[in-house]
Amino acid sequence: MITLYDYELSGNCYKVRLALNILKVPFTARPMDFHPAREHKSDWFLKLNPLGQLPVIDDDGLVLREAQAILVYLASRYDSSGHWYPRHDAAALGRISQWLGFAQELTATAGAARLHDTLFLDVDIGKCRAGAHTLLRILDEHLWFAEQAGEKWLCGADRPSIADLACFPYVMLSEEGGISRLPYPAIRRWGDRVKRLPGFIPMPGIFPAAAA
Amino acid sequence: MNRWFAVSACGEVPHGQVAQSQLLGQELVLWRSAAGALNAWENRCPHRGVRLTLGACVGEELRCQYHAWRFASGSGQCTHIPSHPHQKPAGTIRPQVFPVFEDGTFAWVNLTREAVSPQRPAAGIDTALRSIFARAPVAAVRQVLLRGYADQSVGLVDEFTLDATEYALRFMLQPVTEGQTIIHARLQGEVTAAKRMTVLRHHNVLMSAVRDHAEAAA
Numbered sequence: 512m513i514t515l516y517d518y519e520l521s522g523n524c525y526k527v528r529l530a531l532n533i534l535k536v537p538f539t540a541r542p543m544d545f546h547p548a549r550e551h552k553s554d555w556f557l558k559l560n561p562l563g564q565l566p567v568i569d570d571d572g573l574v575l576r577e578a579q580a581i582l583v584y585l586a587s588r589y590d591s592s593g594h595w596y597p598r599h600d601a602a603a604l605g606r607i608s609q610w611l612g613f614a615q616e617l618t619a620t621a622g623a624a625r626l627h628d629t630l631f632l633d634v635d636i637g638k639c640r641a642g643a644h645t646l647l648r649i650l651d652e653h654l655w656f657a658e659q660a661g662e663k664w665l666c667g668a669d670r671p672s673i674a675d676l677a678c679f680p681y682v683m684l685s686e687e688g689g690i691s692r693l694p695y696p697a698i699r700r701w702g703d704r705v706k707r708l709p710g711f712i713p714m715p716g717i718f719p720a721a722a723a
Numbered sequence: 724m725n726r727w728f729a730v731s732a733c734g735e736v737p738h739g740q741v742a743q744s745q746l747l748g749q750e751l752v753l754w755r756s757a758a759g760a761l762n763a764w765e766n767r768c769p770h771r772g773v774r775l776t777l778g779a780c781v782g783e784e785l786r787c788q789y790h791a792w793r794f795a796s797g798s799g800q801c802t803h804i805p806s807h808p809h810q811k812p813a814g815t816i817r818p819q820v821f822p823v824f825e826d827g828t829f830a831w832v833n834l835t836r837e838a839v840s841p842q843r844p845a846a847g848i849d850t851a852l853r854s855i856f857a858r859a860p861v862a863a864v865r866q867v868l869l870r871g872y873a874d875q876s877v878g879l880v881d882e883f884t885l886d887a888t889e890y891a892l893r894f895m896l897q898p899v900t901e902g903q904t905i906i907h908a909r910l911q912g913e914v915t916a917a918k919r920m921t922v923l924r925h926h927n928v929l930m931s932a933v934r935d936h937a938e939a940a941a
Contacts, residue, residue, distance in 0.1 A: 602795050650925070655853050659923060686843070693743050693899070694856030696735055703740065723777035 514568040517631040518545040522680030524566040525714040530582050530676050533710035534589045535686035546630050549604040579611040582673040594670035608675035616646055617681040624688030643690045649697035663704055679705050683717045725835040729895035729907045732851035733825050743776040745899045752776045754794035756783045763832045765819035827910050850910040854927045857904045857934040859941035861896050864904045867936045906930055
């Protein structure tokens, strides 16, 4: 049984919960007191993850940190359909990895702006918001042209990949960091498609969409 | 202001889709019912003021995310209040509804409540380009476009036509707020399937450059 060291309000923990639900993998959540107790910086947790960051999973002794790495592992290990992380398609893996890196950039900008506004993280808020808008503009353009080509997802026509799950949370939470998504209509449509995936679960600040 | 503004390509608000927009500072929820009727309402639930864009389209109704009040496509009339399931909601409970008009390619909104839809000919074979959001006022965007779009001179006013290469190009500027503009554009006439993506990408680059210049000047 997988143990997820989890914080309910974290977008990076949420994407792991989302993947576990979609892949129908049973798990136990170990809630962490991220704020105000900073349990992720406690001595016992630093032994698990010396970076002091969430999420972490422990799958029968295999301990992994970094949300994107966890998504790669979960899809490779538990997705029998193979489309979430198509291990034998080099081009697809390259494209997916590109968006996994993009997801990290989203965490560092949109995610940081949100922590600034909600949990008082000390960052250059103007820089975070501007950086997030740069990323969202790129994402919206990519998704608009994907739609024009008949593709519904970040990397591919018919089936989503872990790239979609990795990018989704901090895009959808951007407004909690003062980043409006009004300029990005293609992102809205993609977000609604993610929300309609079988096994989708919401989190505080991310609401379900009605069935299409 | 009794004037019609293009706010979105029709195809960008498919059936069942909720979209966010803003016109002259007025926040809008644009949504299309399952049957295909387009609505433009004030983006504010009349119950507790939450943005209706957080909500979802359920058939012919828009459901607020906060307390699941439902509002009918067309009239905006509240149809259901879950905490009072057996009571018919009062006829006064509705968000402000604005007139909408679709010309076959673009959706237009008028903030004057009693505005009459213009009888423009349907332009079904036009191609909508990717709309571009600019952090610049309409005047700055217009100035850049007038200076030259793809090094060609263009006509005056917010809606104008340009003979760019082989297709007539028409711009429609949406004043979002005082400092924000959405640049909509359509190619008049049909673009062949083989050329379509190339043409769309070509204009996306040019219109993005217009945005960048307008933002730098603003």
